[in-house]
Amino acid sequence: MVGMMGWGSQEQGWRKGPWTPEEDKLLSEYVGLHGEGRWSSVGRSAGLNRSGKSCRLRWVNYLRPGLKRGQITPQEEGIIIELHALWGNKWSTIARYLPGRTDNEIKNYWRTHFKKKDKSSHKGEKRSRRAQSLKQHLNHHQQPQRQQQEAQAQPETVYETENMPSSLHAEPNEHQEKIMEETRAAKEAVPMHAAAEDHCPPAQEVPSWEDFVGDHVLWGGLWNFDDVHDPFDHPSNCNKMAMQNQASSAGFSCDFHGGGYYIFQGNVVDF
DNA sequence: AATGATGTCAACCGCCCGGTG
DNA sequence: CCACCGGGCGGTTGACATCAT
Structure with a gap:
């Protein structure tokens, strides 16, 4: 897919995983100054070694002002x-x-x-799901992704x-x-x-x-x-x-x- | 108290879509 | 019209927390 490279890919060595408070601070300050958008440049401009996609996600889901958090009423x-x-x-x-x-x-x-959820088979569900994902991982390069997704996407x-x-x-x-x-x-x-x-x-x-x-x-x-x-x-x-x-x-x-x-x-x- | 099972949620992945040149 | 790119979306994963035995 074309868009794949747009966000900056692995070969650029973006940092992954949980965000640190320092990264949050940098991102918040940057967005506070420049506003939302142009995420692909945020990673570098803000001094973060993060992909634009990751920056956007962190902002939208965690840092954006006005988020409620806590229990759903x-x-x-x-x-x-x-x-x-x-x-x-x-x-x-x-x-x-x-x-x-x-x-x-x-x-x-x-x-x-x-x-x-099938309550009766609930116990083994997660394990089998993980086993399946491992299987998929192993087959990753053998199966067209589209087909794979359609097979998973049961209504x-x-x-x-x-x-x-x-x-x-x-x-x-x-x-x-x-x-x-x-x-x-x-x-x-x-x-x-x-x-x-x-x-x-x-x-x-x-x-x-x-x-x-x-x-x-x-x-x-x-x-x-x-x-x-x-x-x-x-x-x-x-x-x-x-x-x-x-x-x-x-x-x-x-x-x-x-x-x-x-x-x-x-x-x-x-x- | 130890351990395995289950629940929660932040973050990533891969795809799609619309805008632009 | 086409290719490229940025942005967004839904699905999935995996680490950690909590619960049950």
Whole structure:
């Protein structure tokens, strides 16, 4: 591939591995002075023996101001689940809707918590994966890479619901069934993802977490008014009035209260 | 306390895409 | 139109931490 050399390759002897505090300082100072971009020259210009790719990654995932770090909140988790159901593994797209979170963080979180796992064979999984990667390493020069990747890239369309938070995977009772039905109807009536879908087509054949959760979780997760930064490009892009109107036109009750919560179909939802 | 199993996450790899000459 | 390059993305790896036995 052409782009391979663009970042500076191994023959230039770039340093690899964990970043030291000194390197972080150099990179932060450099980006602070010159701004983001032109990563390929950052490595040398900043006095770092790092590839541009490595510099960019370190900046984006670790040094960039405004990163949250720490535990993913249940609300963020809900957003991740919902957006993943919409878009699949579009981690960077999902990350745009979680201010302070990086695509890498979300990707890791998803893989850790929701990735399909065969619990029964879980024990040997990692070992066999490593054995496989060793095998691949050994075959590296014998097999076309594309073919190799396609063989690995099996669609991730099955989810291990038992790994979901307990509140999300309980077998729905009759009442919950009804609510979920209503939620689906509401989602048809209320195109809350319309703006986002303009930019990114929904992933096909991926079950939505609405298959697992009740509506109060869904609405409480996505309609997160604290996180609205760009009023024209956000899945929670709606104001309270609009939400109230849309909800009522879809046959739901939805009342807002001053203290950071609303009552949706009798459920109190914080935001 | 020792050891193996499992979880977490920073970092790397390889590919794709858009801009440019 | 084509080749090259920079930038970005998703998948994967591996070191370290934590848990279980």
